[in-house]
Amino acid sequence: MLFENQNVDEINRYIETSEEDIDITLKGKFNGTLYIHNKHNISIDIRGENACFSGTRTVCRQCENHRGNIYKLALAEKEDIERLWINGQAFHMARYPNIVYDNKTQVYCSLSEAEHRLNQAKNPDGAFLRGLHSFEWGGNAYKIRKAADGSCVKEWIGNNNRGNQLSKNKVILENVFEELDAPYEFYYDRMNEVLYFYSETKPKSIIEIEYAVNQTLLEISDSTCKISISNLNFEKLTIVCIKANGHVT
Numbered sequence: 001m002l003f004e005n006q007n008v009d010e011i012n013r014y015i016e017t018s019e020e021d022i023d024i025t026l027k028g029k030f031n032g033t034l035y036i037h038n039k040h041n042i043s044i045d046i047r048g049e050n051a052c053f054s055g056t057r058t059v060c061r062q063c064e065n066h067r068g069n070i071y072k073l074a075l076a077e078k079e080d081i082e083r084l085w086i087n088g089q090a091f092h093m094a095r096y097p098n099i100v101y102d103n104k105t106q107v108y109c110s111l112s113e114a115e116h117r118l119n120q121a122k123n124p125d126g127a128f129l130r131g132l133h134s135f136e137w138g139g140n141a142y143k144i145r146k147a148a149d150g151s152c153v154k155e156w157i158g159n160n161n162r163g164n165q166l167s168k169n170k171v172i173l174e175n176v177f178e179e180l181d182a183p184y185e186f187y188y189d190r191m192n193e194v195l196y197f198y199s200e201t202k203p204k205s206i207i208e209i210e211y212a213v214n215q216t217l218l219e220i221s222d223s224t225c226k227i228s229i230s231n232l233n234f235e236k237l238t239i240v241c242i243k244a245n246g247h248v249t
Contacts, residue, residue: 001025008032008053015044026051026232031058036220036227048231053217056085056210056236063207066196070180071203075195077211080126081188084197085210085236091197093128094180094187096173111166114173115152118144121176124152126190131171140166212236 003011005028012035015022021043030053036044063073075081084091092099096117097107111131118124127144142154173179177196180187186197195209217234220227 002027003030004028006030008034018042021045025049028052029054031056031214033214033216034218036218041224043226043228045228046232047229048233051231052233052235054210054236055212055214055217055234057213058208058210060206060208062205063203064205065202069198069200070196071199072194072196073207073209074193075188075209075211076193077190079213080190081195081211083212083236084186084188084195086186086197086199087203087208089184091184091186093174094176094182094185094198096176096179098182098185108170108172111168111171114171117173117178118152118176121178123189123191124176126188127152127176128174129154129166129171130174132167134165134167136167136170142166210236 001014001023002025003014004026008030009032011024011026011030014024015036019040019042022045024044024046026046026048027050030051032053034053059075061073061075063071066072082093096114097109100107108131114129118127118129121127123146124144125146128141129144130139130141132138133140141157143157145153145155147153175187177187177189179185180196180198183198183200186195188195218229218232
């Protein structure tokens with residue numbers, strides 16, 4: 001069976017409902033998660049011919065200048081957007097301190113400085129405060145929520161199994177509009193569904209936006225069958241995640 005530039009849901013339905021050995025050839029680009037949950041004792045062979053699974057959703061939107069080098073467009077998505085490509089160019093969330101591209105891992109500020117800038121922000125809702133654990137055992141991150149009294153509430157994301165203490169000296173602040181001041185940065189106002197980005201050159205009025213929506217592109221579980229997968233490419237993920245439970249080659 002050949003699938004070419006088709007909805008991943010069609011492939012998933014075909015695999016799930018088949019009762020005989022499956023031989024699939026994939027061509028082109030696919031968005032979404034490929035699920036193999038078939039419990040039949042059959043063989044599944046999936047191979048790609050220039051096939052790519054992408055973790056992004058693509059839309060074309062008209063943009064306009066907000067002010068200076070900042071442009072904006074409507075993007076009606078209520079989910080968080082942490083990775084973004086505009087006309088193929090990768091953008092990262094507006095942050096403080098700004099990224100230094102030849103030394104990305106050593107750019108940070110103190111917790112008190114980050115909190116001060118956060119408290120000065122007009123709309124801190126949806127911002128991220130990230131940093132090392134207080135004993136540098138790993139990273140910790142907080143998502144910021146604006147309380148009814150206007151204060152900033154830090155909600156621990158829970159990404160470290162050693163507790164939620166944050167370093168006082170090595171943190172960064174992300175997704176704050178006031179920090180949108182450098183090339184290849186973006187800020188997404190989730191509440192008002194407006195995307196802002198910083199560009200040193202004037203973009204075309206219609207631009208292509210890709211943003212990461214799938215953390216898992218391939219999931220294999222509850223399977224007693226033999227599965228062979230070859231020549232599949234994966235691109236533009238928030239994280240690489242392949243879940244498997246069974247005999248996979």
